[in-house]
Amino acid sequence: xxxxxxxxxxxxxxxxxxxxxxxxxxxxxxxxxxxxxxxxxxxxxxxxxxxxxxxxxxxxxxxxxxxxxxxxxxxxxxxxxxxxxxxxxxxxxxxxxxxxxxxxxxxxxxxxxxxxxxxxxxxxxxxxxxxxxxxxxxxx
Ligand SMILES: Cc1cc2nc3c(=O)[nH]c(=O)nc-3n(C[C@H](O)[C@H](O)[C@H](O)COP(=O)(O)OP(=O)(O)OC[C@H]3O[C@@H](n4cnc5c(N)ncnc54)[C@H](O)[C@@H]3O)c2cc1C
Numbered sequence: 586x587x588x589x590x591x592x593x594x595x596x597x598x599x600x601x602x603x604x605x606x607x608x609x610x611x612x613x614x615x616x617x618x619x620x621x622x623x624x625x626x627x628x629x630x631x632x633x634x635x636x637x638x639x640x641x642x643x644x645x646x647x648x649x650x651x652x653x654x655x656x657x658x659x660x661x662x663x664x665x666x667x668x669x670x671x672x673x674x675x676x677x678x679x680x681x682x683x684x685x686x687x688x689x690x691x692x693x694x695x696x697x698x699x700x701x702x703x704x705x706x707x708x709x710x711x712x713x714x715x716x717x718x719x720x721x722x723x724x725x
Contacts, residue, residue: 587638592619
């Protein structure tokens with residue numbers, strides 16, 4: 586995040602919250618914190634050494650930026666290792682929405698049962714519970 590004579594902010598520093606599709610606010614916040622650190626050092630007449638610039642890292646650690654990135658740090662690995670979250674579930678949810686929103690004279694309880702059957706058929710009860718646990722762990 587910083588070294589002798591440099592700080593890194595925004596996308597180039599990996600400050601992207603892919604779960605919430607946030608990048609621009611993290612870029613602005615990290616840029617502001619880096620600038621504040623640099624201005625403080627200038628006002629105090631200090632050099633931009635790695636040791637002096639560590640105030641930037643401390644500010645980041647205390648802010649929502651690092652708290653959020655740490656909270657979701659396991660998500661990419663879980664998504665890569667469990668392709669069903671990116672393939673099967675979007676497909677099932679799209680079909681569920683179509684079933685539920687279609688005006689076809691079928692009552693909602695019957696539609697709910699059809700959706701449940703669809704989920705169990707694709708992932709099994711055991712698989713659904715396992716996926717829910719994995720997702721909860723990743724998002725905790
Ligand atoms: C399709 C898409 C949708 C997105 N949607 C959202 C959203 O809804 N919400 C959200 O918060 N974020 C969103 N983002 C992410 C967001 O755009 C970025 O996180 C944010 O722009 C990062 O800002 P940045 O200043 O770090 O980098 P950038 O905006 O990429 O700015 C870097 C700048 O440096 C310039 N540059 C590169 N190399 C050099 C060089 N050698 N010399 C001089 N200049 C150079 C580039 O031309 C660029 O202008 C989205 C991104 C994409 C691609």
